[in-house]
Amino acid sequence: MTTLAEKVAAIYTVRQRTPMEKLFELSAAFSDVEYSLKDFFSETVGHLKGIDCVLVGGMALSNYAKPRNTEDADFMIAGASSAEVKERLLAADFLLLKEFWYEKPKCEIHKYTKHGREADFIFFGDADFTNDVLRRAKKQSGIGALNSDPVKVISLEDIVIMKLVSFRYKDKADIMAMRAKLDALDLGYIRGHLWNLGISDRIEFLKLPVEE
Numbered sequence: 001m002t003t004l005a006e007k008v009a010a011i012y013t014v015r016q017r018t019p020m021e022k023l024f025e026l027s028a029a030f031s032d033v034e035y036s037l038k039d040f041f042s043e044t045v046g047h048l049k050g051i052d053c054v055l056v057g058g059m060a061l062s063n064y065a066k067p068r069n070t071e072d073a074d075f076m077i078a079g080a081s082s083a084e085v086k087e088r089l090l091a092a093d094f095l096l097l098k099e100f101w102y103e104k105p106k107c108e109i110h111k112y113t114k115h116g117r118e119a120d121f122i123f124f125g126d127a128d129f130t131n132d133v134l135r136r137a138k139k140q141s142g143i144g145a146l147n148s149d150p151v152k153v154i155s156l157e158d159i160v161i162m163k164l165v166s167f168r169y170k171d172k173a174d175i176m177a178m179r180a181k182l183d184a185l186d187l188g189y190i191r192g193h194l195w196n197l198g199i200s201d202r203i204e205f206l207k208l209p210v211e212e
Contacts, residue, residue: 055137056076077122106124108122
């Protein structure tokens with residue numbers, strides 16, 4: 001019988017799989033939730049059809065660092081209000097768990113669940129940052145989206161900014177996991193948005209000089 005450790009090792013070593021495919025397989029190996037992360041992701045994306053959104057969080061991170069197991073999906077929403085997203089999800093039998101509002105930086109986060117899975121939807125008050133994230137995101141197909149529509153995945157610079165916004169222990173760990181790629185970052189872009197978001201001091205975590 002194949003052990004869990006052997007299954008995980010096999011997932012990481014098969015080169016033909018995309019990072020997202022490896023992520024879905026990791027979730028299937030570790031999770032006891034019957035509704036798979038891949039199916040949940042596909043359904044959620046389907047309900048967002050026609051709304052500009054970008055995949056962020058742990059799922060997006062797998063494109064830039066070794067995939068780690070995650071059991072939820074995170075989306076940044078542009079061009080739609082939280083009320084519109086809520087209406088769609090509640091009509092599809094999602095349950096609203098919590099709503100959070102933050103002032104620095106100004107944003108709101110809505111957490112939903114369905115069949116034991118969770119999804120976070122992030123709405124930033126800074127329109128410039130939201131538009132830049134949307135503009136720089138890359139379309140990626142074949143990751144479980146309904147109707148084979150490509151899903152936009154956040155850029156490396158923007159995921160670093162998002163991690164510095166949240167700035168929890170796991171966010172710092174995620175940035176450290178991307179260290180090998182940090183030399184290729186557009187540092188001016190990151191500095192500018194951190195300044196506009198009111199958290200320019202956090203750039204010190206990247207060991208980068210802050211411009212006056």
